[in-house]
Amino acid sequence: MNKTSHSEKAISRKQIAIYGKGGIGKSTISANLSAAMAIAGARVLQIGCDPKQDSTRLLLEGRRVRTVLDYLRATSPADRSLEPIVHIGFAGVACIEAGGPEPGVGCAGRGILSALDLLESLGIGSCRYDVALYDVLGDVVCGGFAVPLREQYADVIYIVTSGEFMSLYAANNILRGVLNFEEKGPRMGGLILNSRELAHENERVQRFADAVHLPIVASFPRSEEIAAAEQLGQTVVQSFPKGVMAGRFVRLAGDLLRFVSPLPAQPLSPDGLESVVLNGAIHHAISSPFVAPSLMQAGKSLLNGPANSPPARLRQYHSKSVKGHEVLHGCAFNGAVHTLTQIMNVVTLAHGPRSCAYISGHGMVSAARRANKRFGSPLGPVPPLVSSEMDEGVVIFGGNDSLEKGIVKAVNKNPEAVFIVTTCAAGIIGDNMQAAVDGAIRSMSPVDTSYVPSSPCDGGSMLSVADRIISIATDGDINGDYMQGIIDAMITVGGRFIDRTVKPDPDTVNIVGEKNLATNTETNYISVHKMLEALGLRVNCRFIRNCTLEQIANFLKGRLNLLASADLCGRTCRNYLADNFGAEFLSAAFPVGFKGTKEWLTELAGVFGKEAEAEEIIKQANLRYENALAPLRPSLKGKRLFIVTQSYQIDWVLDLALDLDMEIMKVGILQSSWDDEFVSKYEGRFPLVLSYTRARRDEEICSLAPDLTLTNVLWRGQPDNLRVDAISMVPDAGFESGVAVAQRWHRLMQLPPKEGWRHDI
C-alpha cells in the first residue's frame, strides 16, 4: 500500500463531499453550508467538481471565475500557483471551480482528477483550512467523478436528494460508488432532502433512507427566501441571515462540523430500489434505468464518427482474438501503423501520446535492424510516422487541437496521402476526427490544399487533400488486437485505393499478406521472386509491403495473387480481396522446403501455362536436394522426433523428417493467438494432440525420450541427454530452406546433447 499518510495529503482537517443528481440543488446547499460554517468561524474551502462551473456562484455574488482546468491548460508548470484559482467569497470562503471540457468532448471525470492533483501539488494542504467542501456532479458516471471519494479527499459524504425516483436512483448509484471506496472504513454521513413538494415525497425518501440505513440529516422545503437570494447571486445565509432557511443551514453546518461517526454505504439492488421506494406504484413507468455504462459509447457513436473508417459491413473480417472475444494480443493501432507505414510516399499520423508512436516506430526500426544483421536486408528509410503528441491536458480537454496540428504537420511533408490512426487515449476521449481534418484544411493556405500535384494513382485526376486524409479508428485496442489492425488497414487501403476498372496483365502476380515485422520477409520475397522470374512472371504489387499508392491502385493488374502466409491473418486478407475484388489466389501460401515448393511451383506454372519451365526448375532443385540430404541421412535415419509447437503449418517439417527417414513420435500443438485452424496432410499418420500444454511436454519428453525435440520456445532446464532445437514461426521460403534445417539437425547429432553452461545453472 501507498504509505503516504492521510494527513500529509489532506486538504483540510475536515473534508465533506456533497453528491447528488444533477439539478437537485447541491450547489445551493453546498454554498449555504460553506457560508454558515464560515460565519461560525471556520476557515472554509469549497471546491466545485462540476464541469458547469457554478458551484461557488452564490458565494461570489454571481461572479464566474477562472477554473482550475482552464488555468492548467493555459499556464506552464513553472508558472503555476494557487492565487489565480482560489477566489475569496462571502465570509472569507475560499472558492475553487475545477471546471471541465465542453459537453461532448474530452473526459470530464479525468478533469476532476487532474484538477485535484494540481491543487495538491500546489500545496493547497498547507493553507490549513478547517473544512473543505466538495460539491460533486450528480451520478458517479466514471472513475473521475469518484475522485473526491478517494481516501485523501472526503472523509464524510452526504447525498442531496428529492423524492423523485431518478433522484433516489442517483443516490443509490452514489452509494454504490462510495462502497468501492470504503477500504479504510465507512464514509457516509447521511441524506439531505431537498424537497420538490411532491405527494408522499417525505415518506418515499424516508423508506429509502431506512432501506439503506442512513439518517436524513436535514430537510429543506421549497423556499421563496432561497429563490430571492439566488436572484441576488447570494446564499440565504448572506441575504436573509435571520430567516428560517438560514437557520436551518446554520444548524446543519454545526451538525456536519461536529459529525464524527460515519456509516457504511449499503446500496439497494435495482429491483430492491424499485420495490422499496416506489412500492410498485409506477414500476412500469420507468424503462430500464441502467443506461449509464453505455453513455460513453453512445456519445462516441454520435459525435465521433471517424472520417473514413472501414464501413461496418466490412467488419466481418476479424482476427482470432476479436472473433473469439479472447484476450487481445497487441493493439490494432500498432498493427495498422506497421501496415500503413509500408506504403511509400504517405505519412501515418499516430493520434495519441508520443509513447504510442515511439512503441510502433521502435518496433519497426528494431525489426529492420534484426533483418539487416541476420540477412543483410536493407534498413530502408525511417518509417514515415508522426505523432499528434497528446499530453495530459489534451486527454482532459479533447485532442482535436493537437490532431489538427498533427494533420498540418503531416500534410506539410507533402505526401500522397495521410493516414490517421487513433490510440486508445484518443478513442476514450472521443475526438471528432472529421472536425479535426476540416479544421486543419481550413488552417492551411488554399495553394497547399487545393490538390495534390503528384498522385500517380489518380489517373490524372486532381484529388483534394481532404480526399487524401484517411482515418482509421483503431482506438488503440478498443477495436481489436494487432492482427485486427493489420486487417483494418488492408481493408481501408484496399477499399479506398484499389481501382476496380483496372484489367489484369498477363504473367503478373501480386504478393499478399507478408509479415512486416519478421526478419526473413525480404529474403523470402527474394526467394519467391527468383522463381517467378524463372517462370517469366512479374510482381505487380506487394499488398501491403514496400509498395506505392499507384501499385495499390493498379492491384487488379495482378492476374493471380500469392498469399505469403496461410495463417488466419493471411486467410482473412485473402477472403477480403476475393470477396470484394474477385481476386484469384493460388491455393497454397509461400512454400517452405522442397516438397512444398515443388507443389506450389507446379500449381503456379499450371495457371500461367509455364509447366515446362517449372519442370526444369524442379528437376534441378530435386538434384540439389537429394545431393544435400544424402550425407545427412546416416546420422538422422531412424532418429525419433518430438514436435511441440505453436505453429499451425508444420507440414514442411514433417516432409523433411520423412525424407530423412526419421521417425515422428508425436506432435503437440500449443495454443496460438495467431491462428485457429491446424491443417496437415499427414493428419492421422502420427500421434497428434491439439491444445497441448507445457506441463504435458514436461511429462512426455522424459517418457518418450526423443532423439530430437523441436519447439518454438527453448527453455533452460531441458532434460539431460535430450537434444532440443528451435523452429521458426515464420520459416524461410523456397526449395533450400529445409536443407539448411536438416544440416543443422545433423550437426546437433554430432554434438553433446547438453551444452556445458547448462550444467552450471
Added chain:
Amino acid sequence: MTYNYYEIGEFQPDGFTGALLAGESVRDGAVILHGPTGCRAHHSAMSESVFPRDDVPERLNFLEPFYFGQPRIPTTYLDGDDFVFGAREKLVKAISATMKRNPSIITIINSPGAALIGDNIVQAVAEAAPSAPCAVVDMSPLSASLAEGYQQGIISILEALSPVRQVIEPRTVALLGLSVAHQHWAGGVEELRRLLALCNIKALCAVGAGSPVEEYHALPRAACYAVLHDEYAARIGQWLTARYEGRLAGHDMGAPIGFAATAEWIEAVAGALDVDPAPALKDILDERCRVSRLIGQATGSSASLKGMTFAVDADPSMAFPLAAWLYEYMGMLPVAIETQGVTATSLAVRLQEWLTDIGCSDVWQRPWRAAQPDLLLANGLQAAQARQSGCGGAIDLMLPTSAHLDIVPKAMLGSKGGAWLVEHLLRELSWALWA
C-alpha cells in the same frame, strides 16, 4: 514530389516509458502495467534488455494472462469493454499473480488509456496485497521527457516505501539521477562506488539504478545526495531534502563523464562531506595517464583525431561534459549539440554559454543530420540511424537498440567510463587513423 525525410526524433520515448522503467529499476520490485497489451511488449523487452535478471527459466511459464511470454511487466490486457466499465477485477488478479513472485514492492502504472477510466488502484491493492508496499502512477507525463516520467515513478516508489527518518551517517552518499536507460548504468554505479570507497565514502543507495528496496530504506542515513544526471534528479532531490537531512551535491557541468568531469564531481561530493578527495583523484589521474599513453599509441605519428567533428543529442547533463571532454581532451570540434528539448535549465544555459565562449554558438540545437559529424553520441536509435546514413561513427548513450548483454561489466561514468569512451571513440573513428 518533395518527400521530406522523417526524423527519428519522432520516436523518442516519453514519460510513460520513463515511469515504467523507474518501476523496473528496483532490483527486487515488480511493475504491473494497468493497460492494454499493446503498451506491454516493447517495454517488457526493453526492461529485459537494459536490466537483465535471472528470472526466465521457462518463458512458457509466463503466458496468459498477464505475462504473454515475457517475464517483466505483467499487464492487465485492457480491452474495449474495460475502458467503458473499468477493470478493477483484472487488476486484483494481476496483483495476486505478481505477488506470487514475492516482490519487495509493486509499482502499478496506468497506461494513457487506463488513466482515463479511473480504476481504484489503492482498493485493488488493499484487496490483493494488503501488506505489500505499492507505488501507483495514475497518470504518466504523456509526451513529456523520459526523465520526467522516470522521476515521477521514483517519487511514487519513495512515497510508497516512505523510509523512516534516521540519524545521518557520516561519509555516506546516495547516488541520484542515474536511470536504467543510461548506457552501462550498472557498471557506472559500481565504478562510482569504487571511487567513493577510495575516499572512505560509502554509497548507501543508487536511486533508480538497480538498488533493492532495502537500500532505499537506508536513504535517510545518507549525508549527501550525489547528483549524476540533473534531469533525472531534480524533483527527487527536492523530495528527499524536504524529508531528510542529507544535502545535495554535484558537479555544475553535469554527470561525471570523462576524466576531468569525474574529478570535479568527486571533489564536489567529497567537499559536501568534508572528506579528502585525494585518493580518488589519484586513481583518476593514474587512469588518465594510462589512457593517454594508449591514445598516443593508437593515433601513432601520422594521424590524429584532432580536428575531427562530433555531434551530441542528449540531455544537458550528458551533452555538456561530453562536449567539453571531446573538445578539450580529444581535440575535436562540436558541430551540432541538441539537448532533447531541454534548453532552459541552468545546466543547459551554461552549456550554451560555453559553446559561445569557444566560438561555436551556431551549433546549439542544430540537428546532427544537418551537420554531418564524424562522430555522433546519442541514444541507440539515433546512433543506429547515424551509422546507416554514413556518419563516421556513433556511440550509444542511452537505450541501446540491440540487446547486447554486458558479460564483462562496463561503465560510462567515472575514470573507467572515461577509458571506455576513449576505447569506443578510437574504434568508431579507426578509419581516420589509417591515413
